[in-house]
Amino acid sequence: MKWYNKEGNLNEIILSTRVRLSRNLKDYPFPVRLDENGKKQVCALVKDIFLKEKEDLNFIEMESLSDYEAVSLTEKHLISPRFASDGEGGALILSEDESVSIMLCEEDHVKIQIIEPGLSLLAAFEKANEFDKELEASLPVAFDEKLGYLTQCPTNLGTGMRASVILHLPGLAASRSISRLSSTVSKLGLTLKSVYADEKEYIGDIYQLSNQVTMGISEDMAVQNLNAIAEQIAQQEKQAREILVKDDRVIDRIFRSYGILKSAHMLTCSEFTKLLSLVRLGAAQGLLNIPLETLSTLLIEMQPATVNAISKRALSRSERDIIRAERVREALK
Amino acid sequence: MKWYNKEGNLNEIILSTRVRLSRNLKDYPFPVRLDENGKKQVCALVKDIFLKEKEDLNFIEMESLSDYEAVSLTEKHLISPRFASDGEGGALILSEDESVSIMLCEEDHVKIQIIEPGLSLLAAFEKANEFDKELEASLPVAFDEKLGYLTQCPTNLGTGMRASVILHLPGLAASRSISRLSSTVSKLGLTLKSVYADEKEYIGDIYQLSNQVTMGISEDMAVQNLNAIAEQIAQQEKQAREILVKDDRVIDRIFRSYGILKSAHMLTCSEFTKLLSLVRLGAAQGLLNIPLETLSTLLIEMQPATVNAISKRALSRSERDIIRAERVREALK
Numbered sequence: 312m313k314w315y316n317k318e319g320n321l322n323e324i325i326l327s328t329r330v331r332l333s334r335n336l337k338d339y340p341f342p343v344r345l346d347e348n349g350k351k352q353v354c355a356l357v358k359d360i361f362l363k364e365k366e367d368l369n370f371i372e373m374e375s376l377s378d379y380e381a382v383s384l385t386e387k388h389l390i391s392p393r394f395a396s397d398g399e400g401g402a403l404i405l406s407e408d409e410s411v412s413i414m415l416c417e418e419d420h421v422k423i424q425i426i427e428p429g430l431s432l433l434a435a436f437e438k439a440n441e442f443d444k445e446l447e448a449s450l451p452v453a454f455d456e457k458l459g460y461l462t463q464c465p466t467n468l469g470t471g472m473r474a475s476v477i478l479h480l481p482g483l484a485a486s487r488s489i490s491r492l493s494s495t496v497s498k499l500g501l502t503l504k505s506v507y508a509d510e511k512e513y514i515g516d517i518y519q520l521s522n523q524v525t526m527g528i529s530e531d532m533a534v535q536n537l538n539a540i541a542e543q544i545a546q547q548e549k550q551a552r553e554i555l556v557k558d559d560r561v562i563d564r565i566f567r568s569y570g571i572l573k574s575a576h577m578l579t580c581s582e583f584t585k586l587l588s589l590v591r592l593g594a595a596q597g598l599l600n601i602p603l604e605t606l607s608t609l610l611i612e613m614q615p616a617t618v619n620a621i622s623k624r625a626l627s628r629s630e631r632d633i634i635r636a637e638r639v640r641e642a643l644k
Numbered sequence: 645m646k647w648y649n650k651e652g653n654l655n656e657i658i659l660s661t662r663v664r665l666s667r668n669l670k671d672y673p674f675p676v677r678l679d680e681n682g683k684k685q686v687c688a689l690v691k692d693i694f695l696k697e698k699e700d701l702n703f704i705e706m707e708s709l710s711d712y713e714a715v716s717l718t719e720k721h722l723i724s725p726r727f728a729s730d731g732e733g734g735a736l737i738l739s740e741d742e743s744v745s746i747m748l749c750e751e752d753h754v755k756i757q758i759i760e761p762g763l764s765l766l767a768a769f770e771k772a773n774e775f776d777k778e779l780e781a782s783l784p785v786a787f788d789e790k791l792g793y794l795t796q797c798p799t800n801l802g803t804g805m806r807a808s809v810i811l812h813l814p815g816l817a818a819s820r821s822i823s824r825l826s827s828t829v830s831k832l833g834l835t836l837k838s839v840y841a842d843e844k845e846y847i848g849d850i851y852q853l854s855n856q857v858t859m860g861i862s863e864d865m866a867v868q869n870l871n872a873i874a875e876q877i878a879q880q881e882k883q884a885r886e887i888l889v890k891d892d893r894v895i896d897r898i899f900r901s902y903g904i905l906k907s908a909h910m911l912t913c914s915e916f917t918k919l920l921s922l923v924r925l926g927a928a929q930g931l932l933n934i935p936l937e938t939l940s941t942l943l944i945e946m947q948p949a950t951v952n953a954i955s956k957r958a959l960s961r962s963e964r965d966i967i968r969a970e971r972v973r974e975a976l977k
Contacts (some may be wrong), residue, residue: 559966563909576896633892634738 314410316609319429323419323595324545326430326477326517326610329388330435330534333462334421337451339345341463342401342416350416352398357415357511358404360449361442364434375400382616385473408638413442418463419471421446426608430545431458432474432538436530439472459526466523470530475521476541477506482551482593483544484516485561492544495633500524501540509581515609516586520544540566556596565593569601573643580615587613601643609642647743651764655936656928657878657920658941659810659850661747662759663768663867666752666795666804670784675749683749684731690748691737693782693925694775700740704808706731706931712958715949721759723747723961746775751796752804754779761940763786765807765871769863769967787804792859799856803863807856809874810839813882814925816877817849818894825880828874833857834893848921850943853877889929898926906976909971910962920946934976 315327334342339353358370373381373394381395389412404413414422423442425435446452453461460471467473483489493503503520505513520541522533531609553562568589572578578586591606593599614619618631618638626634668674672686685898691703706714706727714728722745723736737746738965747755756775758768781786786794793804800806816822836853838846853874855866871920901922905911911919924939926932945954951964951971959967 398827401908563969564911566907568903570905571900571901574899574906575904576899577892629892636896 312408313608314408314426314428315611316604317428318604319427320431320493321542321545322429322607323531324606325541325546326479327426327489328431328435329424329473329477330432331422331424331473331477332439332472333419333460333467334423334443334446335453335461335463336420337370337453339420340523342418342420343463345400345416347400352422354400354402354415355422355522356450356529357413358402359444362403362624363415363519364445365406367404368411368459369407371403371405373401373403376623377625379616379619383413383620384615386614386617387611391426393417398574411438413440416454419467428604430476430538430541432476432534432541436474439509440530443501460631467525469526470528470533472525472533473521474534474537475519476537477550478541478544478585479591479595480518480544480548480551481516481588482548482553482555486551487553488547488551489518496520496540496544499536499540500528501537506585509584514581514585515610517584517588551598552592556598562598563587565598567595569599572639574640575636577632578639579628579632580613580635583613583635583639584610605642609639614638645741646941647741647759647761648944649937650761651937653764654668654759654875654878655762657812657881657939658763658874659940660759660761661764661768661770661811662757662763662806662808662810664757664795665772666800666806667756667776667779668753668794668974669753669797670786671946672753675751675753675772678733678749678896686753687733687735687748690746690754690779691735693779694737694746696813697778698739698904699746702738702740704736704738706734706736707856710958712949712952714744716953717745718946719947719950720861720944722751723759726750745792745906763809763874765809765867765874769805769807769867773863798860802859803861803866805858805863805866807867807870808852809870811851811853811874811877811881811946812849812921812924812928813851813877813881813889814849814921815881815886818888818911822883823878824853825877829853829877832869832873833861834870834873840917842917847914849915850921857935885929886923888925890917897930898922898931902932902976903966905972907973908969910965911946911972912961913946913968916946916968916972917943938975942972946972966973 315478336353362368362370385392385395389409390441394414394417401416410426413423423439425439427435455461459469462468462471496503501520501524502523503518506517507515508521522537542587568586572586572590587606594601594603594606613635614630618635619626622634652773668873675683695703717723718725719729722742727747727750734749743759745757756772758772760768790793792802793805795801829836833856834853835856836851839852840848855870887934901919905919920939920943927934927939928937946968948964951968952959955967
């Protein structure tokens with residue numbers, strides 16, 4: 312079972328939480344200055360530390376992945392897009408449930424990433440911290456008294472921590488509150504941005520809220536700060552939804568979207584994402600009787616490269632639209 | 645049970661058959677020259693003939709109908725639009741199942757109309773003929789050796805018979821064959837025209853094929869002629885559908901349409917008609933397991949004034965869209 316199949320705190324609004332720690336080994340230059348051999352050495356060292364004790368972790372060399380497998384990992388936010396396209400010499404340590412993903416020799420030597428369902432910042436941070444402790448107990452890590460953890464990109468210097476939550480905000484989007492919200496949170500050192508878009512527009516009302524400041528702030532403070540703001544946004548979203556679902560036209564759109572997802576024989580990713588957003592709103596508000604985990608799973612697994620990965624081949628777009636529709640119908644039966 | 649709830653011959657393509665006989669009483673001027681009193685006399689005379697023997701016939705004075713009840717009768721093709729708006733002094737004899745409707749003092753003194761499900765021209769003509777015989781056995785009817793039955797409108801002179809079938813032609817519409825077909829049948833003395841339209845276009849791919857020639861041809865010949873051509877069109881439509889349902893996009897549209905009809909909470913008449921057409925195609929081709937009678941019933945009963953008539957009040961457009969969606973969901977459960 313993947314992490315996104317599981318229930319989460321506040322998951323009617325908050326889909327997931329992610330915490331990432333960037334670390335570099337003191338005795339090696341940053342990956343950008345390592346040749347393939349150097350990268351392999353770093354990967355092997357870190358692999359030995361993490362894999363010797365934990366049974367559910369797998370070590371995956373980036374070269375072993377097909378294009379769509381690598382892109383599928385970015386769709387699942389397990390690796391960065393850059394790592395998918397340019398990961399030579401790098402590797403990924405991935406847990407069975409995909410809640411732990413550790414990029415080796417991406418931008419930094421080690422990026423420890425924990426994903427949890429719902430709002431779960433503290434737990435995710437603690438879990439990431441355990442991996443960090445294990446790493447630091449075994450190998451000297453680049454740390455400066457003044458600057459904190461050293462990272463290749465200066466924006467990560469200090470805590471080396473990025474934390475984020477994925478929110479579903481159809482209520483605030485409908486009340487045109489997103490841009491105001493976005494500028495408010497940026498004053499608090501956070502960023503709010505849309506996760507999904509097609510050629511024309513942002514779609515699905517799914518947003519990522521993440522911390523930007525890594526210096527002059529402790530990890531605990533950063534996590535508490537983000538947590539408080541996420542809860543506040545969730546509260547505003549709840550109120551906006553109460554108004555939204557009083558509108559007959561919105562109710563109609565929710566039920567139609569469900570009807571189409573249950574019956575279509577072709578679904579583009581873009582249409583699917585729009586419809587799923589409305590169905591998720593309906594399920595969260597108790598209008599539709601569908602477990603939210605089912606919808607979270609579909610949202611992740613029906614992205615293009617992940618559909619390829621599940622089908623184990625590079626499908627054409629129209630083949631994919633047919634398979635997507637089949638799987639969605641099956642999941643919503 | 646109404647006639648449209650019943651199964652019919654070839655009803656995967658032919659929804660219904662209608663035969664109408666125009667007759668006038670010899671001893672009275674045409675209705676246009678009758679005052680209200682004169683019309684009432686004619687109505688009473690004919691009422692006595694038909695209602696004395698048949699138990700399932702009702703006599704309805706046009707003045708007794710509300711606007712939407714009268715318009716509902718036109719939506720069901722039981723009376724002419726003109727009679728609905730300007731029927732003072734006139735009356736309607738209507739059977740319980742609505743297969744027999746006799747307009748009294750519309751354009752002519754008596755218009756006997758029989759509707760049957762599917763292709764059933766001969767049976768409908770014979771049934772109409774029985775009423776005519778009954779009428780002519782009781783009252784002298786205006787008939788001229790040379791001209792045949794005398795009618796107010798010269799286009800009905802002769803047999804005074806109009807026969808028509810309602811066809812569902814999504815296959816021929818998709819292959820853009822309708823205008824060619826229309827000009828072909830007009831050379832054979834028939835007319836093909838679209839039944840439903842919204843502000844912008846013809847919708848639903850529902851067509852009426854009717855005879856135009858009433859002089860120099862016997863009723864039998866006219867009926868046989870129309871029957872043969874209707875069968876031929878049905879054959880062409882079958883072939884066109886075979887090609888159509890090989891297209892994945894059409895399959896997708898059929899299933900989506902079904903999904904929307906089963907789940908929407910608001911349906912305009914125009915959208916409903918378009919969706920129903922696709923669902924009917926799916927049901928006729930065995931893709932969807934829905935009795936065709938259910939769909940024929942919906943197509944008739946979900947027209948605007950008929951929704952009002954079923955709800956027994958003049959609804960606003962948006963109230964009607966909500967009630968229409970409710971009833972459609974219920975019917976397709």
